[in-house]
Amino acid sequence: MPKREHLPRTPMPEQDPKQRATNFDEVTLGYTPEMAMAEASRCLACKQKPCVRGCPVNINIPEFVRKVAEGDFGAAAEEIARANALASVCGRVCPQEEQCEKYCLMAKVNGAVAIGRLERFTADWHAAHADTNHCDVSDREPLDQKVAIIGAGPAGLTAAGDLARAGYKVTVFEALHEIGGVLRYGIPEFRLPREILDREIESIRSMGVDFMTNVVIGKTLTIDQLRESGFDAIFVGTGAGLPTFLNIPGEDLNGVYSSNEFLTRVNLMNAKDFPNEGTPVRIPVKAVVVGAGNTAMDSARTALRLGAQEVHIVYRRSRDEMPARAEELHHAEEEGVQFNLLVNPVAFLEGDKGWLRGVRCQRMQLGEPDESGRRRPIPIPETEFDIEADTAIVAVGQSPNPLIRSTTDGLKTTPWGGIVVNEETGETSIPGVYAGGDAVTGAATVITAMGAGRRSAISIDAYLKALRENNNKVSE
């Protein structure tokens, strides 16, 4: 028998690229129990546990992996659930290669242990085999104090789950009509199936968390009104929902979308089923996606699935600088997305009656590193060319939504709109008000937001505990 560190990383089955580019079913199919046990047995169970350090919510990774290797999947699921309320989501969308797996000792030997795939397997196995996905919180001591969570995305859901488990009365306010935030409107179902998300949300609801949709904090109610109405602490997890545009000519043409709008129409509003669903989306024939992050890949792959014959990514730097996860790039390329690197759009071209007919681009070369540490793209003169397109999707980043900062006196924000917090506690400039996730950092990852939700939940618990003790002293 070969030494286990000599075994290669177990591949995960996937839908065939040609086939999957035409449907919205999940791309990756998950491990079988045999695959999971084989992969888990590659863990060296090293003493240092560097993987745990790489996990924003500090899952005890070697412990759950050991249980998977032993075939005790239920125990493995329990181990993960101690630290992560959204395991089947994280197993799918976390950039593990930048986190837990990056630090795995096996990474330098024969490929890191596939921790993300094992997390996904374990969570899915548990959901399929457990009697209920309801969390038992009957042993908790119910507390009278109330916490408002603003935003039902990854940060808010994590904080809500943790605080409900600690016994608080938790109400989550969501601006849209459905729960999940970016997991619902941003990440396509071929990466995160809706039933997986629904299952995780149901489990949080079962802890006694109340959800109020259609409440836009900053408009429907202000933070001050929430405080006046009896919430003892507030967590702001409103994400980075404000789209960035390129500010180049032709950007108001029909057929030019922000990635937020394009993905929201398809993911939240189910526009692919128009007219059975009420919301339409432009069905692209030739699409250009500007940007090379995960959102750009999601947009490009969604355009393909809607029926586009040609989808181009246009990115002003080179392959090495592309911010998307390696796996997403690989999947997009396999599905036939064409990459135009060192190419920058300079104008959207008008065709018939205000509709887009193409994107004028210019070739770039890399110069000296800029403030981001990446080599600065410089235009090469007289290299303009046009890419024919009836649809263009601008996916070059999002910043925090201004609705809360513009309606909350005393809430400190950065010049670019991020909420300023104490990095240890998540507390904002207003006592009792905490914040985390993209609303603080600008667009980042699901798991970083979850880590911030957890950190704030711990601080809120400590803050409310101190309030209780103070009140007790006063009444004694």
Added chain:
Amino acid sequence: MTSHVSHASAGEGDWIKTSSHVCRLDNILSPSSAAYLILDKQRLSDTVVRLTLHAPLVALNAQPGQFVLIRPTERSERIPLTISHADRVSGAVTVIFQEVGHTTRELGGLEKGQSVQDFAGPLGTPSDIQRVGTVACVAGGVGIAVMLPVTRALKAAGNRIIGILGARNKSLLILEDEMREACDELAIVTDDGSYGEQGIVTDALAALTQRDRIDMAYAIGPLPMMQAVCDVTRDQSIATVVSLDPVMVDGTGMCGGCRVRVGGDVKFACVDGPEFDGHLVDWDSLRSRKAGYREQEQKAREASEEAHHA
């Protein structure tokens, strides 16, 4: 814990009848309050409907000029509609709309006692109500419904109001009595002369500016009407506010679908508007963007008519 929330009350007119009223927010802060029950439905004309819904959270902070996003059914599009009236005591919110597209027809098909699926607001920036002197409130078609709360607020702020209402014909004219009450003077024009003067609102406005000093104008109605009003007032340097209704999805500044060019800058109608300086609006771009889904809407209508006949 009891909690009381007080409200700002500036410039509300009779919009909120009890501006000093204090309500108990915790009573309306429960998931069960989100039923959005239709309390009343009236047809103001063949195609214009007034719905009053139970939506206490929306009523709480609503100001003239703001809108709600409505989804009539669980499969519907999210569409913006201006709030016509909000009552903080009863929690009732009124919207008035014309059945023009698929979604407004779905909404118009609901009856008293039914609920809409989703109702979120108040959204957008409230009207900037100032005392400026004499204000011409020019409204056409269903835009009269959007103009009414603004007119009342302008009146309550101490302005002299001259209203000009336009409709294709008498049967399409709505809210005449309410506007008459809110204005110091009211002129009515119809395209076919079936009521009031025969003509269009810009005729009446041009005549008015000959006779009276107008300090400010509001224009709310079909896009060509607002643009024509702005052409008249631009020549005479009368500041003019318009209320825009481009295509929206979320209504909270997230998608950028409602972007309009105002004075060369890109603005989001859902958060920066819906009211803008009419002299700075790029009307051509707005017109083109509003038509962006016309073909697909036509398809949806045909599909739903087919289903209806099947």
